[in-house]
């Protein structure tokens with residue numbers, strides 16, 4: 272009986288939405304640099320299709336164009352997940368992969384894992400074990416289920432192992448690898464576009480000369496209901512009276528602002544509204560910022576790595592290490608708390624934090640090495 276070294280099915284590497292690209296770029300580089308791994312095939316589900324959420328980031332991250340694009344587009348969660356599954360299944364049949372590699376917690380992550388596992392193809396989940404314990408977040412459902420389906424769970428922080436153990440996942444499946452998103456950040460940091468240049472290009476040159484805060488906002492809990500969105504925008508307006516704000520708005524948020532007729536709430540002189548930014552522009556904006564206000568998952572980690580204070584407009588985080596060791600503070604929509612922290616950060620620079628263990632730029636390398644060893648030790652899979 273041979274093994275995978277005699278019959279290497281491809282590694283199918285899946286991306287679907289913006290936060291996946293910065294995680295997959297270093298992985299793909301690491302996979303393709305090793306002769307002892309099967310060829311890595313990049314599959315894009317097409318969950319994100321907007322040029323500003325998509326193609327531009329591929330260029331910035333030096334992520335090769337996808338080998339396969341499933342072009343699923345937007346839809347309800349059920350429709351989007353089902354459509355990814357329907358279109359991914361023939362790809363798995365055609366490639367007979369040795370492993371499907373998924374990252375993060377978007378709908379595409381879960382959909383492709385589910386297809387793979389039912390075809391007896393092993394699943395490797397990168398960024399496993401994070402938990403917000405908030406089942407109202409679609410990402411939390413995707414995390415819990417993807418981890419249950421995965422054979423290999425690569426984690427970014429040690430608390431993830433406790434979460435996985437609590438859910439009955441055997442320790443031998445878990446591997447503390449570090450943070451591939453920070454691999455990307457460290458790899459590209461020197462090429463970040465200076466904030467002043469980005470702001471000048473956006474016709475907001477005045478902002479570059481001052482201290483400023485950066486804002487991103489797109490979570491359903493902050494933008495989908497009129498009252499939540501009104502409160503979030505009210506907070507931004509109040510903060511902007513103390514510190515000018517640069518807001519890079521997700522299309523989802525723009526659509527809600529228009530639908531609810533809230534555009535006038537942001538017509539303050541000290542708020543610059545920008546479209547979604549490229550990776551290198553965003554990196555430059557964050558690196559030079561006095562603080563960042565966000566509800567993103569990845570930005571909580573990036574600000575910790577950049578040592579820039581981050582106020583997270585959520586009640587919980589699946590990335591507790593950013594609060595315990597990094598620069599992150601959870602603030603929900605608590606206006607008084609936010610204003611107090613903004614004052615403090617403007618006056619003293621705020622929380623500086625320290626870099627968490629293994630956020631050293633080499634996580635993808637470790638994962639590639641481990642995966643090569645694991646595949647080599649595996650017998651021929653059932654479907655081969």
Ligand code: UD1
Pocket residue numbers: 288289290318319320321322324345346376377378379409410489521522523526567568
């Ligand atoms: C998705 C992820 C979220 C991640 C975010 C980053 C899930 C459940 N959510 O949320 O974890 O933080 O990406 O951006 O997978 N839209 C466009 N252009 C696009 C894609 C979407 O305009 O290219 C608009 C559409 O109106 C769409 C809405 O954004 O209906 C939501 O898109 P969707 O992919 O469902 O989720 P995101 O909110 O982007």
